[in-house]
Amino acid sequence: MSRGRPKDPEKQAQMMAALLDAAERLLNRKSYKSITIRELAAEAGTQSAMISYYFGNKEGLFLALLDRTGDMRQRRLQQVAGLLGTEPERVLPVLVSTISDIMTEEPWLINLVKDEVLASEGRLREHFVKTFPVRIGHALLTMFSVLQQKGILRAEINPRFATASMISLMAFPMIAEPLIQGVLGVDRQVLRSDAWKQHLTLLLTQGLGYFPAQGDSDEIR
Structure with a gap:
């Protein structure tokens, strides 16, 4: 070059x-x-x-990096949202798999969160919030609300709380990997495995009162 x-x-x-x-x-x-x-x-x-x-400057470069990956994530979430009208019962398992892939494919983002977003305030933190949790949060909230309207999520579930719970379940193991790896042997390889995705799907489906199609139910047992 x-x-x-x-x-x-x-x-x-x-x-x-x-x-x-x-x-x-x-x-x-x-x-x-x-x-x-x-x-x-x-x-x-x-x-x-x-x-x-x-x-x-350097900060501007990393802000642009957040923008680029934020747009990529948004497109992937829109693909999942497309299932709401055709196969709503598949949304949650596919959503878990998609977000899990996004997080494990971007270890640099987890490093940035631990080093900058959680440790200090500034433009990087503000921009990260706009490009990651805000976008994912809005997408999840919309999907959970639609699933509830379709009778797939229990009526008493609060979609906002469900969104916060899902983000916590999926993000915390990535951020706390050094701790859980040493104590439980749960490392990045485990966090990107089908077994981990199935575990998260089972927790969320049981907790949210989610009623998947028979084929999806068999897959997560």
Whole structure:
């Protein structure tokens, strides 16, 4: 890749993507605070000035990374929501699998949450809330409300509480992985396994009074 600023719009898009990919890879290996602009540029095969040109600064680059992955997650959740009109009984098992995949496919995001979002306030924290919990929270709340209207969730279940419970069940093991890995042997490999997805699905279906189709019920037993 050229180390100067490309003039072609397509090549500019490629360089921006390369910088975003570099930020993601580095965050998989080290903390946000320890990553330097020079490291980011070297990882992307370009010059440090390109970060300033395209993103303003290091923080701007990581804000853009949150935007990019937030849009990807939103598209995947919209695909799940599409089942509401055709196969509502499959929504919860597919939703558990989708969110589990999203979280285990983005270890860098968990690192950012632990290092920055939970530890300090700032633009990264504010932007993370908008691109992850707010988007997922709204999507879950809508889906749970529709499922309740269809009689698939018990009438006495509070959709807001159900949303909070699901987010907690799925996010906490990822954030607390160093603790539960040492004590229980539950590591990232376990958290991305079908057995873990089935466990979460069973907990949620039993707790929410969810009534899946016979085939789905057999799958989670």
